Amino acid sequence: MNESIAELYDYDELRNEVDATIYVVRADRSTLVLGSTQSTDLLDPSRRGEIALRRRRGGGGLVLLQPDDLWIDWWIPTGDDRWRGDVHASSRLVGEWWADVLREFVTGDISVHDGPLEGDPAYRLVCFAGSGPGEVFVDGKKAVGVTQWRVREGIFLSTVLPAHASHDVLGYLNEVPEGLDRALDHQVLASLTDVDPERLIEALRRSSGPWQYRAVSLHV
Numbered sequence: 001m002n003e004s005i006a007e008l009y010d011y012d013e014l015r016n017e018v019d020a021t022i023y024v025v026r027a028d029r030s031t032l033v034l035g036s037t038q039s040t041d042l043l044d045p046s047r048r049g050e051i052a053l054r055r056r057r058g059g060g061g062l063v064l065l066q067p068d069d070l071w072i073d074w075w076i077p078t079g080d081d082r083w084r085g086d087v088h089a090s091s092r093l094v095g096e097w098w099a100d101v102l103r104e105f106v107t108g109d110i111s112v113h114d115g116p117l118e119g120d121p122a123y124r125l126v127c128f129a130g131s132g133p134g135e136v137f138v139d140g141k142k143a144v145g146v147t148q149w150r151v152r153e154g155i156f157l158s159t160v161l162p163a164h165a166s167h168d169v170l171g172y173l174n175e176v177p178e179g180l181d182r183a184l185d186h187q188v189l190a191s192l193t194d195v196d197p198e199r200l201i202e203a204l205r206r207s208s209g210p211w212q213y214r215a216v217s218l219h220v
Contacts, residue, residue, distance in 0.1 A: 005040065005055040008033055008218075015153045020080050022211040023073040024201055027052075027218040031065045032172060035127075035147075038062060042125055044174050051172065052220035058149035058158065063127040064169040070161040070189055070197050072204060074211070077154040082208070084155070088116075091134025091146050094157045097208040098136045098144045101200060105193045108139045122177040128166045129183040143187040161200075163189045 031052040034040070038061065040053075065071065074094060076083050084090040095112040102110050112134060119130030127145050131137075136144035149156040166184045170176050189197065205211055 005034060005053055008054040008056040009156075011057055011149070011156075014075055014156055015151055017075050017154075018077060019212040020077060020082065020210070021075045021214055022205055022209075023075070023214050023216050025071040025073060025216045025218055027065050027067055027069075027071075027220055029067065029220055031218070031220050032169070033063050033065055035060045035062065036149075038125070042174055043172055047172050054220060056147070056149075056158065058147045058156070060132065060145070060147040061125045061127045061129070062169060063145065063160065064166055064172075065160065066162070066164050068163040068189075070163070070200060072159050072161075072201065074157045074159075074208075075154060076157070078152065080154070087148070087150065088133040090148055090150075090155050090157060091132065093134070094159060094208075095134030095136050095144070095146055097204060098159065098161075100207050101203040102136065102138065102143070102192070104203060105195045105200065106138060108192070110143075111137045113137065120177075120179070120183065123180050123183045125173075125177075126166065126169055126180065126184065128162070128186045129180060138187050138192060141185060141187045143192060161189055161192075162186070 029052055031054055034055045036057050099110050099112050113131045117132050123129035128142055134146040135142055144159050144161045147158045167181060
């Protein structure tokens with residue numbers, strides 16, 4: 001890593017949260033988020049100043065977050081009934097919450113990826129170009145991305161159902177592997193349903209709760 005980047009969350013504050021909490025997050029502008037191990041060297045330096053840049057803790061690749069994405073995160077303290085000691089089991093759990101809710105509103109074949117990380121290793125620099133544990137697919141295309149961060153106090157599961165295609169992220173890369181544009185063919189909110197996103201949020205709270213609820217405005 002060649003540069004210090006501000007973190008996406010106040011992770012120390014998260015670790016002090018004693019209640020199981022669902023976070024509904026909205027960024028106030030488009031934001032590129034690097035995975036915990038990714039270097040800024042993968043970004044085109046000539047375009048760095050055009051967009052907000054943050055780093056998250058946890059696995060996964062680069063993701064372009066937009067203000068109207070459906071971005072839902074869960075904090076599950078150790079000792080909560082929903083806590084899982086197995087990394088893949090935790091991801092599958094949150095994926096099943098999403099899948100159960102989407103089945104109420106979406107016509108199509110909904111599945112949760114139950115295996116290990118899959119996809120061309122060259123494409124894994126971008127989150128929505130692969131298939132990870134717990135990620136949700138509709139008619140074979142990814143709809144919900146999942147990442148997690150685990151500490152002794154609990155698990156932080158971060159999920160996004162994007163409102164827009166991810167191809168704009170390619171313009172910020174220093175080098176674009178051949179075929180990455182095709183690998184980024186995923187579902188977006190409007191391609192799945194015209195339901196009010198607030199109804200999806202409420203359904204997620206009901207199906208997986210009880211939770212403490214927090215609406216977060218991310219100013220970047």
